[in-house]
Amino acid sequence: MLTKEILLKNFSDEDAKEAIKVYENYRLAYEKDITIFTSSFCSPNIWSFFEKYCNKNSLLIETNGIFDESERRMISFNNPYKLDYPINIIEVINKSNFSKLEHKDYLGAILSLGIERNKIGDIVVKENRAYFPIIEEISSYVLSNLNCIGRSPVETKILDDLNMIPSVNFEELIINISSLRLDNIVAKISNISRAKALELLESSKVLVDYVKTKDKSQELLKGSRVTIRGKGKYIIGEIIGETRSGKKRVIIKKYI
Known part of the structure; x- marks a missing residue:
């Protein structure tokens, strides 16, 4: 143990x-x-x-x-019998035709109700709607109190059909890079210098497969997930060839 x-x-x-x-x-x-x-x-x-x-x-x-x-x-x-997780999924619908709400708007409105950040999961925004999982016991409180976001009226409801949950979208990029060292990758996908990339690493703002790391020389593999605080989240894809100068051409998927 x-x-x-x-x-x-x-x-x-x-x-x-x-x-x-x-x-x-x-x-x-x-x-x-x-x-x-x-x-x-x-x-x-x-x-x-x-x-x-x-x-x-x-x-x-x-x-x-x-x-x-x-x-x-x-x-x-210890859940061998697959009991349901005590989670509800809330759908928030922006009823305004004049304002576009972003991720930060939905998150700010939820937290302004006094909800702790760890009581809700990720928020996914699709067009005029947002979806997020929430601890079951406080879902009714949010349904009763989240009526507007800024000046935009919103409608909230429990999403019962899990097939309605949106999938995550990616923007596919191709980068040319000398090696798959972490500092090289961070600099390239963030469009910053290697010195700035090292600062991000030293300040624990970089996670590889969800774990914070400061190891600038770590070699990344296909499927590695790189999260850069303030920059975005990425998946390392396949090496699809080399440039004439010998750099690797690598597919990068960026969460959007």
Whole structure:
């Protein structure tokens, strides 16, 4: 069984509080042999750690963020009978014909109701609608109180048909790069100098497969997910050839 001491060695001080809360869920499910769901949507470095290092035959650990490639996910411990996650999906419809709402508008309006950020998952915006998973027990509060965003009236409802959930869209880019070192990739896809890329790495603003890293020389593989705070989220695709100067031509998928 994972110990708290080993757990804390894998997390910074800023992430330790969240990690310990999840650890208590893990420990209770393990010791009592019961199903436990986290009471929040965990950040990617938290859920990926438990999914990767604590998933044993004796204790099944799974995650769910509703959307494909979700960053924020609820964790289930010891759920062999596939009980439903205590999650609702809320659809928010912008009823205004004169204003276009963006991701930040929806998020700001939800948080202004006093909802903690970890009680909702990722927000996906499609045209005049937004969709987000929320902890089941507080969904009715949001339905009752989220009536407008700025000056735009909105309608909210629980989305029962999961087939109506939109998929994530990507913008496909092709970059030419000398190597798949992390600092090279960050500089290229962010359109900044390598010096600025190193600053992002040193300030812990870069995540590879949802884990913060400062290793500038790390070689990325096809399928690696790179999140750059303030810049975007990307998936490393295939190498499709080389330029005359010997640089690799790499497909990059950017989340939009």
